[in-house]
Amino acid sequence: MITSLLTWLTRHRWPAWLWTFLILLACTWPGKDLPESPITFFDKIVHMGLFGGWTFLWLVAQPKHTGRIIILGLAYGIFLEFYQQWLPFDRSFDWWDIMADSAGVLAGYLSFLIVKRFVPDHRQQV
Template structure:
């Protein structure tokens, strides 16, 4: 797992590229029409997808910072909550066909965003001091 952390934190340009691409992935995945979303028969799979997408969002955006401090983590967490809520508002507005507002998706986005922040700081704490 440390290799993942080193991969993103060793090169800030790479981290920015992946964070932007991940954000675009979230937007594309959340705005495709509902009829094009595969029907998977796993309980709560949509919530797990939201959880992972927004956890990755928080983690990757923190990797773009030269010096991430807890305040930065709070800002990134709030950005993930805002993005998740904004996506749900747009889905509920009827712009995307077959999609609707789901507050439980916002909760999954928020928990994922929080755990992405916590994972970042936990992993950063376990690596050698010169990379912190």
């Protein structure tokens, strides 16, 4: 089942593009409209998850561009923090968000390496 999902993700890039757009949407949403964090630093966990998923989806879609995807993920996280600073409502720049985004990129990359190591080569089925 995992192999067939990976094969499907390899053939379709729209999930990675959709995830990219959803991150932009989430980071643009006014802060006052977001629910209260159930635990301290919950927003950092969310940032890690968003960027971990982003990295994993793009690496599955384009595994030959690992370095480029990692650099783009880091740049996207940094860009979004500056973008939030420029928004006219209650969003702001946060270095800790950049750290969480970067940790998410690393987690997504490590997840990709684990899947690549332990899941049979899904590209042979393409």
